[in-house]
Structures are given as C-alpha cells and as structure tokens.
Amino acid sequence: MKIDVNDLRVDYGDVRAIDGMTFSLDAGKIYGLLGRNGSGKTTLLSVLAGFRRESGGTVRVDGRPVFENGAVTGDVCLVRDAGETIGIGTVEDALYFAEWLRPHWDAAYADALLDRFGLRRKANVKTMSKGQRSALGVVVGLAGRSPLTMFDESYLGMDAPSRYSFYDALLADFMEHPRTVILSTHLIEEYSSLFEEVLIIDRGRLVLHEESQTVLARGTSVTGPAERVEAFTGGLTVLDTRRLGPTASAMVYGDLDDARRGQAREAGLELGPIAMQDLFVHLTEPAGDAAPAVPGRGARPGEPAAPAEPSGDAR
Numbered sequence: 001m002k003i004d005v006n007d008l009r010v011d012y013g014d015v016r017a018i019d020g021m022t023f024s025l026d027a028g029k030i031y032g033l034l035g036r037n038g039s040g041k042t043t044l045l046s047v048l049a050g051f052r053r054e055s056g057g058t059v060r061v062d063g064r065p066v067f068e069n070g071a072v073t074g075d076v077c078l079v080r081d082a083g084e085t086i087g088i089g090t091v092e093d094a095l096y097f098a099e100w101l102r103p104h105w106d107a108a109y110a111d112a113l114l115d116r117f118g119l120r121r122k123a124n125v126k127t128m129s130k131g132q133r134s135a136l137g138v139v140v141g142l143a144g145r146s147p148l149t150m151f152d153e154s155y156l157g158m159d160a161p162s163r164y165s166f167y168d169a170l171l172a173d174f175m176e177h178p179r180t181v182i183l184s185t186h187l188i189e190e191y192s193s194l195f196e197e198v199l200i201i202d203r204g205r206l207v208l209h210e211e212s213q214t215v216l217a218r219g220t221s222v223t224g225p226a227e228r229v230e231a232f233t234g235g236l237t238v239l240d241t242r243r244l245g246p247t248a249s250a251m252v253y254g255d256l257d258d259a260r261r262g263q264a265r266e267a268g269l270e271l272g273p274i275a276m277q278d279l280f281v282h283l284t285e286p287a288g289d290a291a292p293a294v295p296g297r298g299a300r301p302g303e304p305a306a307p308a309e310p311s312g313d314a315r
C-alpha cells in the first residue's frame, strides 16, 4: 500500500507530538522508522493505522483517508510492543480473533510460526512472559499478511534467538508476499540491513528519509594523524570526532567524490564506512539540543525539507 502524509500534525492537548510531517512511501518495501524516545514514532504509526485521528494535515493510504475508514483499516495491521492488543484468552483465541479480523490471514503459516517461536496454542496469554507475548504479536503481524504491516518495537521483549528468528521469517515471507512494512526500532544495527529506506524522526519532525544504502554511503569515517584529519575535513560536515593520542577519527556526512578520496589516501588517511546507529545518534540530539544541519535532512527530492536547525558545528 502506498502512503502519503502531508503536513501531518498530532497534538495531545498542549503537546505537539507530530509537527508538520510530509513524506510518501511506495508500496512493497521495508521501511525503518527510527527516532529517540518520545520523538513521535508510536503516534505516527497510530495515525497510519487509523487508531488516532490527525490534528491537522492529511494521511492517505492508497489515496484514501484512514481514520474510521473500514475499507482501509482491514488491510492495515499495527503490532504494538508486547502484543498488548491481544491480552485476553488463549493463544488459540488470539489467532481466531486475528483470522476473523484479517482478510489475508494464513492459518497454516500462523501454525508454523507458533512452532518456530515455541508458543503453545492452549497457553493463557495473560500468564505468558513478556517475550512470549511479543512473539505472539509478531505471529499475528506476520500471518496477517496485511498489505500495510507495521511493527512498533514489537520484538523488544524477545530474546536474541527469537529476534533473529523474526528477522529471518520477515525477510523470507516478504520475498514471497511483498507488502509495505514499517519497523520502528531502537535496535538499529540488528535490523538496519532489512530496511530499504529509512525515516529518522526527531521531536515530531522528519529529519531524514532516504534509501538505506544512500544514507550509509553518505557517512564516512576518516582516520589518521589528528592534524591531517582536521585539515582534510575542513569544509565538510563533521558529525563527531574522536581522539586517541595523536590519532583522530572523524565522522563525515556528505558525498566524498573520487578526487577527495584520492586526496585522503595521499595524505595517508584511512576511509571507512560508519554504522547506521552512529549516524542516527548524530542526526538526532537529546531534547533541548539542536540537531546538526546536514545535507539530506528533511526528505527526498520533491518532499519539503524540515527546517534545519542552526548548529555551531555544521557547515
């Protein structure tokens, strides 16, 4: 399903949780939604799922409004953390309810997933552990095969083997049944290779929306003798610099063309990739600080950029 969000605002009383967000998502891709605590991820997903009404702006899924629109919400699934939406009865009851609700439900696949995550059909959901309830949420999200499927930190309570299992299951099922998937997560490195595109939000605003490969290609670590690193990075957008004795490693954001790369090599500097998590940390700032103004902030071509906030470091 295609998503078009235009100048979206969501208020909780005096708190503006989403502050003028505009973006479009194509159908059939896996998107990563990243943001610090309180940045507005759950609020945004709730609006996309039709759980909450927008205070301003528009949200369209396949060109149609979502809120109180049964023709759309039947094709949309939001799995929240710890599977909180299915806290009554047994696992079997939860699946029965999900099947009734979801037109694309695959019962055989749901059964296979229960085995995969070691969940008993007769288990009472209320007495299940947090991780088991999260796994049940994931089963519902995957087996529902909703054209728009969103996981909001659904796997947070799951242990590492179960999370890896979710990763593998999602990838395999997505290949067979492509759909629009949005994953909100704080486990950036664990899931970043799944994301075709990534959206970073910060204090209710869209900070960046780009293909993951582009985002990663824009970040480069420059390591070598401190004074040479400083000279080379002058005029570039430096997100962070770390020093260890005479050696410095600078995190640079922006395209480095072949000529610049050649200059770095001639200067004896080492160039390397940087992790998406590192980029994320430096593209968002703790509350109260301004995020650095970096190229690519705001959105993709054709989408309005979020106003870049002034930063002393950014060039």
Ligand SMILES: Nc1ncnc2c1ncn2[C@@H]1O[C@H](COP(=O)(O)OP(=O)(O)OP(=O)(O)O)[C@@H](O)[C@H]1O
Residues within 6 Å of the ligand: 012, 015, 016, 017, 035, 036, 037, 038, 039, 040, 041, 042, 043, 044
């Ligand atoms: N029901 C509510 N009433 C009032 N304010 C709320 C409510 N829900 C969220 N907020 C506020 O809206 C902002 C965005 O919250 P939201 O839960 O969407 O963030 P989040 O990015 O999902 O956070 P986290 O990563 O911690 O789950 C926060 O400032 C939060 O305090």
